[in-house]
Amino acid sequence: MADAEDRTEAPSQQRLQKARDDGQIVLSREAMSFTVLLGGLLGIFALLPFLVPNFVHSMKNLMDNAGTISMVQGGLLSTTQHTITAGLALALSVAGLIMALTLGVGFLQTGFLIHPGSLLPKMSRVSPMGGLKRILGGGTLPDTCKALVKLLIFVAVLWHLAKGIIPDARSMTGLNASAILTTVIRLGLSGATGMILAQLVIAGGDIFWMRFRHTAKLKMSREELKEEYRNTEGDPHVKGKLKAMRAKVARQRMMDAVKTATVIVTNPTHYAVALVYEKGASSAPKVVAKGVDEVAARIRELGQDHRVPIVANPPLARALYPLPLESEIPAEHFKVVAAVIAYVWKLRRPAGNHSPIR
Template sequence: MADSDTGDTTEAPTGRRLERAREEGNIAQSRELHLFSSLGLASIALVMVLPTGARRFVLEMKGLLEHSGDIDFDPSTAAQVMLFAMKTAMLLGLPVAGAAAVAAVTTSTLQSGFLIRTEALIPDLTRLNPMKGIKRIFSVTSLIDTIKSIAKLGAFSFLLYGVVTDTLRLAPNTMDWSPQVFATTLYDLTMRTLVAVLVVQMIIVVLDEVWTRYHRLQGLKMSRHDTKEETRQTEGDPHVKGRQKQLRMRRTRKRIREAVKNATVVITNPTHYAVALEYDQGAGNAPRVVAKGMDELAARIREFANESKVPIVSNPPLARSLYTLPEDTEIPYEYFQAVAAVIAYVWKLKRPPASAPPPVL
C-alpha cells in the first residue's frame, strides 16, 4: 500500500502543479500549430502581393530574356543581372516570409500565455547527457513524432504529386502564353496548392493539439502521496486544520452556553432557528441578542437552554426576523411589541400573575 501511495502517478495534476510546470516552461506547445499559422498568414500575404508581384516579375524577366542577346555577359554584367533578378524575387517573397515569421512568433507567445523565461537562455549541460538522449529516441513521444512525420510526408507527397502532374500537363503550352496568362495560371495553381496544404495541415494541427495536451497532462500526473503533500503545503495539514476547527467549535459552544445560561428567553422556529435574548429591566435598555444559530447550532442552543432552565418559546416569524440581527446588539424598535409579548409571557410563567411586572421596553 505504501508503494502504491508514493509511486503510482494516477492522480490528476493539481492547480499548483500545473502553475509550477508553466513557470518551468512546461507548456502545451504544438509545433504543428506554429506551422499552420505561418502558412495561413503567409498565404494571406501571398494573395495580396502575388497578382501584381508575379506579373511584374514575369514582365521584368521577359524583358531581360528578350534583350539577353544584346547584353555582353562579362563577369560584371552577369553579376548585375543576377543581383537584379534576386532583388525582384525578394520583393515578391519578402512580405510572405515576414508574415510567416510574425505568425510564428505570435502563435508561440499566445500558446505560452506571454510567458518569458530568461532561464532558458542559460546553457544546460544536463541536456548533453547521452543516456537521456537515448531515452528520448526510444520514448513514446519519439515514436508519435515519427508517425506524425511519416503521415505528413505521405500527405504532402500526394499533394506534390498532383502539383507536378498539373505543371507537366501545362508546360508544353507555356511557350504560347502571354505574361498575363502565365501569371494568372501560376496564381490559380499556387492558390489551389496552398488551400490543399492548409486543409491537410489543419487536420494535423487538431490531432497534434489533442495529443500534446494529453501527453503533457499525463507527464504531470501525481501520486496520491504527492497530492497530499502539495495540499498540506498549500492549504495546511488537514489534521491540523481539523484540530483547529474542533477548537473553534468548542470555543463557540462554550461561548453560546454561557450566553444562553444568562438569557431571558430563547425564541425558536421551532427547529431551524434559535435566538437567545437577554433583557435586564433595571438597566433600562432594550432586549439584546446574545446568541443565535441555525439547524445544528439551533439544536445546541435549545439544549443549553434546557440545561439552564431558560424558557423556550416557539415563534417562527419572530425567530426568523431576529436571526438576521448581529449578535450582541439590541433589537430595533420594530420588534419591541412582539418581543415584549414574549417576555411578558415568560414572566407570567415564572411568577404569580399578581406580582408579574409589566414588560417595559
C-alpha cells in the first residue's frame, strides 16, 4: 500500500466509482442540519397558520366541555378524537415537510445512492475502544476545528441578533396581547432567518471541505495508477509485443501469398502490389500483398524467386496500393488490370526461363 506522501495523483474514475460502490460518498451533516432548520421554519410559518386555528378551536371546545365529558364507554376518546386528529395533523405536517426536504437533500448529495452495507450495524461504531481511537486519532482535529468555527459563527450571529432584539423587547412593555404576539413573531422570524443563513454558510463550507477531504483520501500514487492501467487496459509492454507478433504473422502470411500471385505491379521501385486472379473466375482480381520501399523490394525478390511476372506500371501501382489486403479491385481499374493480366498470360515465359517480365 502506498504511503500518504506518495499519493500525489488525482483519483481515477475507476477508483471513484469503486469508492462509491463501497458506500464511500460525500455527505455533509451540516447540509442536513440546514435542511432541518429550513424545513422547520417553513413548517412553522407556512403550514402552521392554516393548522393552528383548527387545533386551537378543538382545544377550546374540549376545555369548555371538560366537565360534561363521560369517562365511560369511550366517551373521553370520542370527545377528544377531533382534538387528537388536529394535533397529529399539526405535528406530522411539520415533521413530514422536514423529512421530505432532508431526504431530498441527502439523495442529491449522494446521487440517489442507497448502499445497504451502510445501514448494517458495525461494532466499531458502538465499541468504546473504537470511539476512543476516533477521538484520540489525528483525524478528529479537522472536525474539532470545524466545530469551533461553527460555534464562533453562531455566537457572532446571536450577538448581532441580540443587539437588535433587546431594544424591541424593552418596547413591548405596556403593549396589548395582539401587539406583543406580532412583535414576538417578527423577532422569532428574524432570529430564525439569521440562524438559517448562518447554517447555510456553514453547510456550504462543509460541503466544500468534505469533497476536498474525500478526494484527498482517494488520491493515488503513480505506481497505483500504473497498476490500475495494467489491470484494466493490459500491460503496455505485453500489448506491444502482441501487436508486433500479430504484425509479423500478417506480414509472413502476405509474403506467402506473393508466391502464388498472378502478377506484381510496381512503381517500379517504390511501390509493389501483388494481384491474384484465376482464369474463368467470376470475381475480380484481388490484392494479396503490397508494400513500399523495403517491403516492396522483398515482394519483388519473392516474385523473382517464384517466377511471378513483374510489370512496371506506376499509375496503376499507386492507384492499387491504398486498397486493403484481400479486397477486390474496384470497377474503375478493371480495364487496366485486365490488360496487364492478358499481357502477362500472352508473354508468359517457358517454365525453364526464370527471367521476370518487365
